Amino acid sequence: MTSATATPVPTAAARRTAPGRVTFGSLVRAEWISLTSLRSTLFSWIIGTVLVILPAGAFAAVYGAQYTDSGQDPAMLEWLPSVGDISMNGFFFAIAMAVVIGSAAFAKEHTTGSLRTVLSAAPKRFGVISAKALVVATATFVATLVAFALAFAAAWFVGGAFGLPTGIDDAVLGAIMPIVGAGIFAAATAVFTLGVAAMLRSETWAVTSALVFVFILPMILATLPWTWGAEVSDVLLGTTGQNLVVAHPAITGELVVDLVLTIAWGAVAFFGGAAVMKRRDA
Template structure:
């Protein structure tokens, strides 16, 4: 009789009546707060906007000066407006990597995973927040880039928003940054070390892709278009009939890179100690 009375009491102590159940929505809110509590977030995001908008202004200013002096007939496209995207992505990579590796370096990851015993929801919640912030930053950076180049281009070189290609490029810029953030976050979750993850991400995007593009071997020529940046960049390039992948096909390849690596990180997270 006493044993049966003890079990309910123990369960009641283990799960207090007023305790809040951990849901995916609560995990998202927690990860949102943690991301904005990092100092790196507050300097990386402005750098992203300034880098993209600054390069866009330089392209617009010096481009129009050169075309005006040389009498060259050249049409400015939305690709010129988002010309600083390749620099902006580097800052986004830093944010995405530090969002996950920073918790491993401080040991906070143990507290994070303790709230989600299955671990995968915590990983996905943090990744979703990082991707959402990267997308929102890309929207702001694209709008600022448009604003700073608008008075410089003037009526003669102003981008025609009626063209489907220009619409796709302007929409694709924040989508591209979001996919790059997913890729960097997944690599950070796999390696769990800030320096190693950053070196891997930047090496993959800048070094490996450049080397593959330069080596005149058939194997590298076949593989090169399917590397992350080469594939995803098609979304923010002007139409190229000779490209192996179309704009949305290339973007799909970039997203697939991030999804596959994140899935691998989720499997390893359940098997490795925090």
């Protein structure tokens, strides 16, 4: 006589915790925890924010003092920058912050070996680097918006103490769009550096390469005695991103092209890093 044995039916909880069923949402949460747990990330955010605010307040004080010393001469208003332009003087530090964060998001995990642990739980490498890019871009975008909003407030407050007019006729074009543009520039740069870090697998080389590509290469090309040098410089990330930070009298086709190119540079480096990550061992 034989007895039938019951086959255990996997419960919903067991199915949810089965290996290989890691969702993209869980990857995003894990990457957020990983990013915010890095002390270098927190220090970069804090130091970057301070360095964005300080130039805004300092330049507002300098221009305000000149305006006061002139007896508030209306003729000075023809060349004095607006409060919005003054608040953008620290954009270099915001982009440097984005480079550090984008590089650390991949290179530190690769160096410590924790990337292997992540890939053992989530073998689909494109999903892993996509989660990193989403977290890095979102965090950098929000942090940059906050930093430049505070910089604008500092420039407005310090300039107002000297009686300096804001010089802004349209709040959207003169203040909001440059701040949002700075956020997009920083987010694209962070994703760009993340992709470079995935390709080079070195934090030092990723940071160096990104800074050279964003800041130095456009200047070198622009100074060449050939017209193609300036033309190439105009489409590089450093140039298109800076154009988003400047206040424009209207939304033009050139501004839209700069926006598309800025995002495209981040996408190109991201897909390049994803391709290299897929072919190489962690």
